[in-house]
Amino acid sequence: MVITQKSIIRNLMPYYFILLLVAGCAKKHPGTTRSAPDEFPAFPWPPPKASAMANLPNKFFRTSEEEIVHLQDVDSRLSDALDSAGYVEKSYYAVPDGFALVARLEQINTDGKPKSGSDRWAVEVGPVREFSLSAYLRALFTGEPGYFRLIVFIVTSQPFSQSDKTISRSEVIGWLSGGFNKIPAEVGMRLYSKEHNCTALIYEFEKKREEETAQTLIPGRLSAKTHLENSEIWNGIRRE
Amino acid sequence: MTTSLTKCKKSLAKVWFLGAGIVFVLIFLQTLFGKYSGQEEKAWSWFLPTVIPNLSLIIGILVADAKHVLSEDERKIDPFLFKLALSLSIVYFAVVLSTVLIQPFTDMLILELLERSNLWLAPLQGLAAASLGAFFIKTEKS
Numbered sequence: 192m193v194i195t196q197k198s199i200i201r202n203l204m205p206y207y208f209i210l211l212l213v214a215g216c217a218k219k220h221p222g223t224t225r226s227a228p229d230e231f232p233a234f235p236w237p238p239p240k241a242s243a244m245a246n247l248p249n250k251f252f253r254t255s256e257e258e259i260v261h262l263q264d265v266d267s268r269l270s271d272a273l274d275s276a277g278y279v280e281k282s283y284y285a286v287p288d289g290f291a292l293v294a295r296l297e298q299i300n301t302d303g304k305p306k307s308g309s310d311r312w313a314v315e316v317g318p319v320r321e322f323s324l325s326a327y328l329r330a331l332f333t334g335e336p337g338y339f340r341l342i343v344f345i346v347t348s349q350p351f352s353q354s355d356k357t358i359s360r361s362e363v364i365g366w367l368s369g370g371f372n373k374i375p376a377e378v379g380m381r382l383y384s385k386e387h388n389c390t391a392l393i394y395e396f397e398k399k400r401e402e403e404t405a406q407t408l409i410p411g412r413l414s415a416k417t418h419l420e421n422s423e424i425w426n427g428i429r430r431e
Numbered sequence: 432m433t434t435s436l437t438k439c440k441k442s443l444a445k446v447w448f449l450g451a452g453i454v455f456v457l458i459f460l461q462t463l464f465g466k467y468s469g470q471e472e473k474a475w476s477w478f479l480p481t482v483i484p485n486l487s488l489i490i491g492i493l494v495a496d497a498k499h500v501l502s503e504d505e506r507k508i509d510p511f512l513f514k515l516a517l518s519l520s521i522v523y524f525a526v527v528l529s530t531v532l533i534q535p536f537t538d539m540l541i542l543e544l545l546e547r548s549n550l551w552l553a554p555l556q557g558l559a560a561a562s563l564g565a566f567f568i569k570t571e572k573s
């Protein structure tokens with residue numbers, strides 16, 4: 192049997208086409224491939240100056256020293272706590288050896304409790320809805336300051352400080368749409384080591400109803416723990 | 432008519448001075464407490480034309496009356512014109528005050544509302560001014 196170059200090409204041609212077809216399908220359906228962590232949008236690092244900060248106790252995330260915890264378990268705990276506190280929308284970003292979880296900007300009362308109803312998610316200070324004489328007089332004579340809060344959880348093994356950069360309210364509003372809707376599998380599978388820590392950064396803003404721009408409150412009026420307690424997140428994360 | 436002209440004029444003057452005084456205090460306190468966030472001149476630009484023209488008319492007449500020592504009280508007064516001028520003045524100030532006092536319950540910003548209030552205040556002010564003028568002119572002629 193004489194093996195010519197032509198016959199080799201003819202015999203291999205079908206395999207070559209199959210190879211091309213498979214490669215083409217893989218390109219057309221990116222959902223079938225796993226997202227590489229490289230594509231994971233990065234959170235500003237070091238984080239911009241926050242109004243308040245608190246490190247959450249590690250016992251919130253592991254019951255014993257021997258328990259193996261992954262970052263996705265930490266995410267589940269944080270997400271469940273946020274969901275039960277009404278923060279359904281959130282966004283994920285990459286930070287060194289971990290992830291950042293950004294909750295939606297909300298409007299709060301002076302004590303740190305979220306405003307009720309649609310006022311909570313309104314980006315503008317609304318009119319007086321629940322009448323009280325003090326609220327009415329405040330609204331009538333003053334610029335009716337509205338307080339806004341954004342909570343970011345940073346889970347990382349790296350120690351970090353905050354940058355000198357102050358972030359504006361309009362910038363943090365963009366954080367919700369700029370990140371991933373869930374934590375990438377590659378990141379989620381990483382171990383939550385003993386070096387890891389979960390830090391809550393609170394960004395608080397004050398905006399008067401008559402003013403165009405909001406002011407970032409640094410330092411904030413309340414402690415980070417008060418913010419987390421009054422937003423019902425603290426109890427949601429804490430293991431009973 | 433038993434009501435004297437002086438009493439009628441004083442009643443109208445009281446309504447206008449009291450109404451203008453209350454609105455003045457409100458705007459003054461709002462200015463002091465920073466309600467207008469640096470745009471105070473817009474609030475005062477709204478307030479002054481709201482009350483000054485009619486207040487000037489009333490003051491002018493009161494001053495003119497003080498110069499004449501006439502038996503004004505004996506002049507005939509048209510009770511309908513007096514009641515009309517008084518009612519329109521009271522309604523006008525009720526609407527001016529409501530505009531300022533109701534703002535915390537509305538979705539509009541204070542300056543936005545003040546600017547828009549010219550839509551309903553201008554006709555009312557015109558009516559009040561016309562009724563005041565008619566009352567005084569007719570009384571002078573009678």
